[in-house]
Amino acid sequence: MLVVKFGGTSVGSVERFLEVARIIETLEDPECVVVVSAMSGTTNALIRGARLAAAGQREQYRAIQRELLDKHLHTAQELLGDSPEYPPVQEYIIKQLREYGQLCASIATLGELTMRGNDAVASLGEELSSRILAALLRKRGHQAEAISSTLLVRTDDHYGAASPDMEATRELVHQKLRPLLARGVLPVVTGYIGATAEGVTTTLGRGGSDYSAAILGACLDADEVWIWTDVNGILTADPKLVPEAHTLPELSYREAEELAYFGADVLHPKTLAPLAERGIPLRILNSFVPSHPGTRIVAEPSSERLVLPAIISTEGLSLIQVSGNGQGWSLNLASRALRCLAESGVDVLMYSQSFAERGLNLIVRRQDQDHCIRLLEGEFAQELRLGLLSRIGVQEEVATISVVGIPDPQKEEPIAAQAFAALGKLGLRVISVAQPASAYSVSFVIPEREVARVVPFIHSELGL
Ligand code: ADP
Ligand code: ASP
Ligand code: MG
Secondary structure (H helix, E strand, O other), X not given: OEEEEEOHHHHOOHHHHHHHHHHHHHOOOOOEEEEEOOOOOHHHHHHHHHHHHHOOOHHHHXXXXXXXXXXXXXXXXXXXXOOOOHHHHHHHHHHHHHHHHHHHHHHHHHOOOOHHHHHHHHOHHHHHHHHHHHHHHHHOOOOEEEEOHHHOOEEOOOOOOOXXXXXXXXXXXXXXXXXXXXXXXXXXXXXXXXXXXXXXXXXXXXXXXXXXXXXXXXXXXXXXXXXXXXXXXXXXXXXXXOOOOOEOOEEEHHHHHHHHXXXXXXXXXXXXXXXXXXXXXXXXXXXXXXXXXXXXXXXXOOOOXXXXXXXXXXXXXXXXXXXXXXXXXXXXXXXXXXXXXXXXXXXXXXXXXXXXXXXXXXXXXXXXXXXXXXXXXXXXXXXXXXXXXXXEEEEEEEEEEEEEOOOOOXXXXXXXXXXXXXXXXXOOXXXXXXXXXXXXXXXXXXXXHHHHHHHHHHHHHOOO
């Protein structure tokens, strides 16, 4: 039994859907469950529209609704053409996007986007992509069926970052997925989403389809879970920046978790725990180069493998600065800022507090930037008025770079020191730094335009 997950870029276009179908056809395991993300860019667009609706920008959310409708109808039509598979999928896409419009209209009337509303909206991308992929597979002669993970993954009601109830999920998977598999059906399950015991849709957090695959893999006692993305596994650096980067062929769960923690893009950080608990191996493979062996993550990697550090870079970020004013700054303000963002579903990817400057630096995704500023201005309206806080500022177009070393007793110099030495040689001004006590990893924030220069330089300075 295999659980195979395809990320947003793997189903980003007509050609990519076709390649996914071809990959599924080459899988030798007779029992397979497919987990799919939304087409790339879709979840961002859905959330952007809902936030515009909350701000009363009705024309703008309607434009997003039309774009998403066109994109999905075009993809489905190209893939399914005149086959009898097209009309029901067409109808489904129209219905889902009409519902999106209705949800946005209610959000606009209320003038507020709750996290529950956010999840209702954000989940639509996976519902669409899974229907399209299942229909494509049926058109190609397979007995495939789309199934919404709201029927399978039971979660708590922490909207925006819900936690699965593994016992209840296992039960649901046995009731609903096992019989399909027994009938020889290939289930195509939505990643990223779940539902509460009352049936209200939740999401597992951005990038959460990896986690969905792991949850299903654990509940089905799968032999392996395979995550298909757009690079050859986890590499010593993003190969789009460093073409000569090497794939890390084998990692332990612990090592992979460390890497995932610093680059939620590469692998959702919660993915490893359910698999490690049951010793289920995880592979990360490239849907653009299916023959590449990628990265294999197991309990006990071979002792002869090459242990190399990895540079994980994340672009498309903004730095939000909450600046205190003299004596006014306190830890209480920092905790309020973090709580307010967490409760509104903004992922803070990194933060640091500056006691000297009396303020807080928060790293968020670019698409969360304006929403984040509005939330903080609301939360701290009084402090800003009274002058206890001087301002909520933003530095756009920043990136984080994490250098993560795997502890190696042979090497005396910890990775953080090597990374700092490399940065020193470059003479680069670093905006912010975060480092755990272990010195096995270090993360820093730099201007995004420097990434293409800095990552290859550190890669070469570390002797990679
Ligand atoms: P998916 O859509 O398949 O979930 P993501 O975009 O979430 O894919 O994550 C994969 C991306 O992570 C790659 O396309 C790559 O740009 C980025 N990345 C950054 N650093 C690394 C690294 N060291 N190894 C592999 N990928 C990396
Ligand atoms: N579609 C969701 C997101 O963009 C989940 C995922 O892609 O893993 O965050
Ligand atoms: Mg991802």
